[in-house]
Amino acid sequence: MPVITLPDGTTKTFDSPVTVAQVAASIGAGLAKAAIAGKVNDKLVDTFYTINDDANLRIITDRDPEGLEIIRHSTAHLLAHAVKTLYPTAQVTIGPVIENGFYYDFAFSHTFTTEDLAKIEAKMQEIVEQNYQVSRKEVSRDEAIKYFRSIGEEYKVRIIEDISADEQLSIYQQGDFADLCRGPHVPSTGMLKAFKLTKVSGAYWRGDSKNEMLQRVYGTAWKDKKALEEYLKQQEEIEKRDHRKIAKNMDLFHFQDIAAGMVFWHENGWAIYQQVKQYISDRIAEDGYQQVATPQIVDLDLWRRSGHWDMFGEEMFTVESDNRQYAVKPMNCPCHVQIFNQGLRSYRDLPIRLAEFGYLHRNELSGAMHGLMRVRQMVQDDAHIFCAEDQIQEESARFIRLLIDVYKDFGFNEIIVRLATRPDKRLGTDALWDQTEGALAAALKSSGLTFEYRPGEGAFYGPKVEFHLKDSIGRTWQCGTLQLDYAMPGRLDAYYIAEDGSKKVPVMLHRAILGSLERFLGILIEHYAGKFPVWLAPVQAVIMNITDKQASYVEEISRELKKHGLRVKSDLRNEKIGFKIREHTLENVPYLLVAGDREVENRTLSVRTQDGKDLGVMPVDKYLELVKAEIQRRGRVET
RNA sequence: GCCCACAUAGCUCAGUCGGUAGAGCACUUCCUUGGUAAGGAAGAGGUCGUCAGUUCGAUUCUGAUUGUGGGCUCCA
Numbered sequence: 001m002p003v004i005t006l007p008d009g010t011t012k013t014f015d016s017p018v019t020v021a022q023v024a025a026s027i028g029a030g031l032a033k034a035a036i037a038g039k040v041n042d043k044l045v046d047t048f049y050t051i052n053d054d055a056n057l058r059i060i061t062d063r064d065p066e067g068l069e070i071i072r073h074s075t076a077h078l079l080a081h082a083v084k085t086l087y088p089t090a091q092v093t094i095g096p097v098i099e100n101g102f103y104y105d106f107a108f109s110h111t112f113t114t115e116d117l118a119k120i121e122a123k124m125q126e127i128v129e130q131n132y133q134v135s136r137k138e139v140s141r142d143e144a145i146k147y148f149r150s151i152g153e154e155y156k157v158r159i160i161e162d163i164s165a166d167e168q169l170s171i172y173q174q175g176d177f178a179d180l181c182r183g184p185h186v187p188s189t190g191m192l193k194a195f196k197l198t199k200v201s202g203a204y205w206r207g208d209s210k211n212e213m214l215q216r217v218y219g220t221a222w223k224d225k226k227a228l229e230e231y232l233k234q235q236e237e238i239e240k241r242d243h244r245k246i247a248k249n250m251d252l253f254h255f256q257d258i259a260a261g262m263v264f265w266h267e268n269g270w271a272i273y274q275q276v277k278q279y280i281s282d283r284i285a286e287d288g289y290q291q292v293a294t295p296q297i298v299d300l301d302l303w304r305r306s307g308h309w310d311m312f313g314e315e316m317f318t319v320e321s322d323n324r325q326y327a328v329k330p331m332n333c334p335c336h337v338q339i340f341n342q343g344l345r346s347y348r349d350l351p352i353r354l355a356e357f358g359y360l361h362r363n364e365l366s367g368a369m370h371g372l373m374r375v376r377q378m379v380q381d382d383a384h385i386f387c388a389e390d391q392i393q394e395e396s397a398r399f400i401r402l403l404i405d406v407y408k409d410f411g412f413n414e415i416i417v418r419l420a421t422r423p424d425k426r427l428g429t430d431a432l433w434d435q436t437e438g439a440l441a442a443a444l445k446s447s448g449l450t451f452e453y454r455p456g457e458g459a460f461y462g463p464k465v466e467f468h469l470k471d472s473i474g475r476t477w478q479c480g481t482l483q484l485d486y487a488m489p490g491r492l493d494a495y496y497i498a499e500d501g502s503k504k505v506p507v508m509l510h511r512a513i514l515g516s517l518e519r520f521l522g523i524l525i526e527h528y529a530g531k532f533p534v535w536l537a538p539v540q541a542v543i544m545n546i547t548d549k550q551a552s553y554v555e556e557i558s559r560e561l562k563k564h565g566l567r568v569k570s571d572l573r574n575e576k577i578g579f580k581i582r583e584h585t586l587e588n589v590p591y592l593l594v595a596g597d598r599e600v601e602n603r604t605l606s607v608r609t610q611d612g613k614d615l616g617v618m619p620v621d622k623y624l625e626l627v628k629a630e631i632q633r634r635g636r637v638e639t
Numbered sequence: 640g641c642c643c644a645c646a647u648a649g650c651u652c653a654g655u656c657g658g659u660a661g662a663g664c665a666c667u668u669c670c671u672u673g674g675u676a677a678g679g680a681a682g683a684g685g686u687c688g689u690c691a692g693u694u695c696g697a698u699u700c701u702g703a704u705u706g707u708g709g710g711c712u713c714c715a
Contacts, residue, residue, distance in 0.1 A: 114644065200643055201644095201709065202643070204712065207711075209641070209711075213642055215642070257688080257689095315714085367713095368712085544675095547672040547673070575678090576675095577673070577675055578675060579677055585676060612675090
């Protein structure tokens, strides 16, 4: 006689074991129809799951996040069902839920094209209309293996062999399609009403590039057509924020095949770039860094000694001259060690913080390039801190404080922080790793940041903290980083004289706030959708005349504003004022200044902002004051 | 590097079932001197990414190549 307790605390008593569906039906016909699954004592189950004993039960519908997830998972099965129907020799592998949708990986000799997607989607629709009941069968390991082998699904067999022996296996069946799955699933295919296959791509079996490549079909699924359409529309909006599109519109930079992965910066983009660089330059100077510059091409010998040639030789550009082999530097650190090594260092000199905006070249795989986000030539706001072991935590904490403050100036409040810990292949003792990982974790905690661990993802020489930011479509990109390095200083013979007169090897902290300036600008463009705050805007104001009569006044004021450091352009074209306003609004110029006869007479300007606000007519001095205050505020969001 | 797709005027795109291409915006000239998101007219502009092959003829078909986009892998 199970007693079912519902989320609102009410109980229902049944004479005999009941299914989730029956409980839902006992509450109401509407709920019975909407039920996707149940949550029995916090465990997600199918609607046809039988409850034998007293239990807490929540009926899951498409309004619950869990419901949406089940819909997406079931849609992945629906996709596999359709593919197997159309192409019986395709083999199924895995089909998980991802953000906004799902994918399914197939092994198949014929490659899916975009046209095939339409066909598959139509077949999925048919299966939905058939409204197949979904059923679940628990099977033993041997049964499962035997079954999938009998229908030629070798990948499923490999998957089963990898599942731990104590786990209960289950097979879900809809129509003539069966798939190994933990579940739960929607009770019938007719409940899948809003989905769309979005793209097809390759993906390695088990995510390993040594393995064969499978075909991955991506899709999105929602609770109803309206939600699907909203999502698709939102995606379109988001695409407009793409930094590559905005760059064309605002004339920021371009790429060309004569130098793939390297940026041709135009005046406007370079203005932002320089502004960002100068800002960091000022911030780190305040924080006790020395700025240095080191050679672009350096003898290969240095890279052999540092270990980079062995690890990353393939991604380095090389140059030969006078029988000597050089590498174009992929990073600054070995060069900074050379500066550290000049002269004799004392423990009193530490920490030494060497910063450089050096050009770095890395021959990234051709398929890895991605607008500004992944390039072959970049500049990092790179610095290396040489310090004693007992200074690590303080230096780490100090860096993190600086980073958070800098990010605030750019208006970033959502930072994803990851602490990557010891990898399998590593240098140093476990005790040392315990200590260094602990130091970084402590530094993060003291700054109040929440972070997640990334086990095994640290560098071979030390743990690292990664600071990620999101681009417009939600992909995360590593920007800032902080890495502890016990290896390189020793390899390159760096030492200092300790208090007791002995030679000691310093610890090296590799750190960057923005990471690659190129990538950071990409993120920044998308973050602001091109509508930069005044301090960063490539053109901060455009002054325009109404008729030719005000031309000389406009030129005069333009010169004056430039004298105060503003990036100003004048627009004296023979066009109507409405036309000019429209054009510069679309160019994301923050201030539109208009001078007609009235303004000339009173030596004023009519001030309008990019977002269409009319600030009225004001004297030039007052405008300067206003704009300077705004520049001072940078991108801080008042909280 | 791997999988799929794409590459046509400065930009956004259309088009040619194989007979050397078209729109809108931008550009140039002229008219217009107009007060806050597009005034009007005329004109100019492309050997259809590159290299091969098939063909009487290729921007269109085939192959290779380069680049780009979306993924996968990688990311010192």
